[in-house]
Amino acid sequence: MKLELGFIKINDVQFSNECAVKDGILYVNPEEVKEYVYDYDDVKQFVKSISFDIAKPGESVRITPVKDVIEPRCKVEGPGVIFPGVMNHKVDTVGSGRTHVLKGAAVVTAGKIVGFQEGLIDMTGPGAQYTPFSKTLNIVMVCEPVEGTKQHDYERAVRFAGLRAAGFIGQIGKNVEPDEIKTYETLGIKEGIEKYPNLPRVGYVHMLQTQGLLHDTYVYGVDAKRIVATLINPTETMDGAILSGNCVSACDKNTTYHHLNNPVVAELFEEHGKTINYVCNIITNENVYLADKQRGSDWAAKLAKLLDLDAVIVSEEGFGNPDADLIMNCTKQEKQGIKTVLVTDEYAGQDGKSQGLADSDPLADAVVSGGNANMPVVLPPMDKIIGMTDYVDVCSGGHAGSLRPDGSIEAELQIITGATNEMGFNCMSAR
Amino acid sequence: MKSPNRIRIVTNNPLVKQILSDWYTVEYYEDATYRDILVKVRDMVYNGYELFTHPMAGSVKPNETMYKSIVVGTDQKGTDIDHCKLMMNALITCDKFKPTGVQYSDYHYKDFQLIDYTLLCGALDFDAIAGLSKANM
Numbered sequence: 164m165k166l167e168l169g170f171i172k173i174n175d176v177q178f179s180n181e182c183a184v185k186d187g188i189l190y191v192n193p194e195e196v197k198e199y200v201y202d203y204d205d206v207k208q209f210v211k212s213i214s215f216d217i218a219k220p221g222e223s224v225r226i227t228p229v230k231d232v233i234e235p236r237c238k239v240e241g242p243g244v245i246f247p248g249v250m251n252h253k254v255d256t257v258g259s260g261r262t263h264v265l266k267g268a269a270v271v272t273a274g275k276i277v278g279f280q281e282g283l284i285d286m287t288g289p290g291a292q293y294t295p296f297s298k299t300l301n302i303v304m305v306c307e308p309v310e311g312t313k314q315h316d317y318e319r320a321v322r323f324a325g326l327r328a329a330g331f332i333g334q335i336g337k338n339v340e341p342d343e344i345k346t347y348e349t350l351g352i353k354e355g356i357e358k359y360p361n362l363p364r365v366g367y368v369h370m371l372q373t374q375g376l377l378h379d380t381y382v383y384g385v386d387a388k389r390i391v392a393t394l395i396n397p398t399e400t401m402d403g404a405i406l407s408g409n410c411v412s413a414c415d416k417n418t419t420y421h422h423l424n425n426p427v428v429a430e431l432f433e434e435h436g437k438t439i440n441y442v443c444n445i446i447t448n449e450n451v452y453l454a455d456k457q458r459g460s461d462w463a464a465k466l467a468k469l470l471d472l473d474a475v476i477v478s479e480e481g482f483g484n485p486d487a488d489l490i491m492n493c494t495k496q497e498k499q500g501i502k503t504v505l506v507t508d509e510y511a512g513q514d515g516k517s518q519g520l521a522d523s524d525p526l527a528d529a530v531v532s533g534g535n536a537n538m539p540v541v542l543p544p545m546d547k548i549i550g551m552t553d554y555v556d557v558c559s560g561g562h563a564g565s566l567r568p569d570g571s572i573e574a575e576l577q578i579i580t581g582a583t584n585e586m587g588f589n590c591m592s593a594r
Numbered sequence: 595m596k597s598p599n600r601i602r603i604v605t606n607n608p609l610v611k612q613i614l615s616d617w618y619t620v621e622y623y624e625d626a627t628y629r630d631i632l633v634k635v636r637d638m639v640y641n642g643y644e645l646f647t648h649p650m651a652g653s654v655k656p657n658e659t660m661y662k663s664i665v666v667g668t669d670q671k672g673t674d675i676d677h678c679k680l681m682m683n684a685l686i687t688c689d690k691f692k693p694t695g696v697q698y699s700d701y702h703y704k705d706f707q708l709i710d711y712t713l714l715c716g717a718l719d720f721d722a723i724a725g726l727s728k729a730n731m
Binding site for chain 2: 563
C-alpha cells in the first residue's frame with residue numbers, strides 16, 4: 164500500500180474571519196469550526212460550550228487538563244476520509260493515495276471529563292522540554308459538559324469534537340501546494356520477498372490500550388477491546404485508522420497525534436529497502452481479562468510466524484497490566500525464533516532504583532526505555548493558563564500541595580502529556 | 595457477558611457490589627484498602643485459586659484510586675506460578691507509589707468507583723452503561 168504525505172509547513176496560527184493557509188500561516192475561524200463540530204447531536208447534546216485559544220511555542224502558557232492532541236490532516240486523493248469510522252460514518256480503507264498534513268499545527272482538547280484529571284502541556288520552561296507539544300502551534304478547545312451529562316457520554320462527545328475539529332481544520336490544506344511530499348510504501352508478501360530477498364523481514368507489534376472508560380483505542384471506529392490481533396498497513400495509521408480514547412496517564416498514553424505520527428513506523432520506513440524489509444503492523448490489544456491477554460499475544464505470534472518475520476518491534480501503552488502483555492508478546496515471539504525489541508517506559512520510583520516494569524523475563528533483553536515516569540519535576544508558574552488548574556493535585560503524578568500558591572507545580576514527570584511515550588516519541592530517549 | 599460460573603469478584607468498590615451482585619458472586623470488603631484487596635487476592639492465588647483478571651487493571655495509579663476489583667476462581671485448582679508472580683509484582687508496583695495526601699471529594703470517589711467498575715465490565719464483557727442505567731445512575 165502506498166501513500167503520499169504532503170506536508171504543508173505551518174509557521175504560525177491565527178484566528179481570523181476566514182479559514183485559509185497563506186505564506187505558512189494557518190488562519191482559522193473558530194466560529195466555523197464550532198459550527199461544524201456542533202452540527203452533530205452527539206456533541207451538541209453533551210458539550211455545553213467550547214472555547215478556543217491558541218498556545219504557541221515559547222509562550223508562558225500552561226494547558227491543563229489535556230484530553231487528546233490531534234494533527235490536522237485531510238485526504239486529497241485515494242479512498243476514504245481522515246479518521247475513518249468517525250468522520251461522516253465512512254469506513255473505507257485508508258492509507259493510499261495522498262493526504263495533506265498541516266505540519267506544525269495541532270488541535271488540543273482540554274477540560275474536565277471526570278473528577279480526576281490527566282495531563283498538562285507547558286509551552287516554555289523546564290516542562291516544555293518533556294513534551295513534544297510545546298513545539299506545536301496548538302489550537303486549544305476547552306470543553307465544558309452539559310449539567311448532568313454522564314461521564315461516558317461526555318468522553319465520547321469531547322473525543323468526537325476534537326477529531327471533527329481537526330478534520331475540519333485539516334480540510335483547509337486540501338488545495339494548498341505542499342512544501343514537501345514523502346512517499347511511504349509497503350509491499351505484498353510475494354512482492355516484498357522478490358524485491359528484497361536478502362533483507363530481514365521486520366514487523367511492528369503495536370499494542371493498543373483497551374480497558375474501559377478513558378482507557379480505550381478505536382480502530383476504524385471499532386472499540387479495540389473487541390478485536391483480535393490483526394494486520395494493518397502502516398500507512399493506514401497515517402490517515403487516522405487508529406484513534407485515541409485514552410485520557411489517563413498523561414505521560415505514556417498515545418494521543419491521536421502519536422498514532423498519526425508513529426515514530427516506530429517512521430523509523431522502520433527510513434530503513435525500509437535499505438537494512439530491512441518493513442512488512443506490516445500487527446495491532447493487538449491490552450485487555451484486563453487474562454485469557455484475552457493470552458489470546459492477543461498468541462495471535463500476534465501466529466501472525467508474525469505466518470508472515471515469516473525475522474524480527475518485531477513491540478511498543479506498549481499504559482501502566483501496570485500492559486507490562487504483562489508486553490512480556491507475553493516478547494516471550495512468545497522469541498520462543499518461535501523471532502527477535503524482539505521492546506519500547507516502553509518505566510515506573511522506577513522517585514529515586515529510579517525500583518524495578519521499572521510490573522513484569523519481566525530474561526528473554527526481554529533488548530528494551531528501549533522512554534524514561535522514568537516517577538521522576539520528580541518542578542514546573543515554574545506560567546503567565547497564562549488555558550483550561551483550569553483545579554485538578555493539578557489529583558492528576559496522576561500530583562499530590563496534596565502539588566499546585567503551589569505561586570502557581571508552580573511540584574509533581575512527578577507522569578503529569579506531563581507525552582513525557583515518557585512508549586512509542587519513543589518523546590524528548591528523553593530513542594528519538 | 596462472561597459466565598458467572600465458578601468465578602467471584604473480590605472488591606472494595608460499592609458500585610461493583612451494587613450493580614454486579616445481581617449477576618456475579620461479589621465478595622465485598624467495605625473497609626479494605628486498594629492494597630488490602632491485592633493482599634487478599636495474592637493469598638487466594640497462593641492457596642490455589644485461579645486468577646482471571648490482571649490485578650493492575652487500568653492506568654489510574656495505586657496512590658490515586660482507592661478502589662480495586664479482581665476476578666478470582668471459586669475452586670482450588672493448584673497454585674499457578676505465573677499468577678503468583680503477577681500478584682507479587684502487583685504488590686511491588688503498588689508499594690513504589692508514595693501516598694499523595696490528597697483529600698478527595700465525594701465526586702472524586704464516585705469517579706474512581708466508575709473507572710474501576712468500567713474496567714471490570716470490560717474484562718467481563720458486561721455492558722457497563724446498561725448496568726448503570728438499570729441502577730438509575
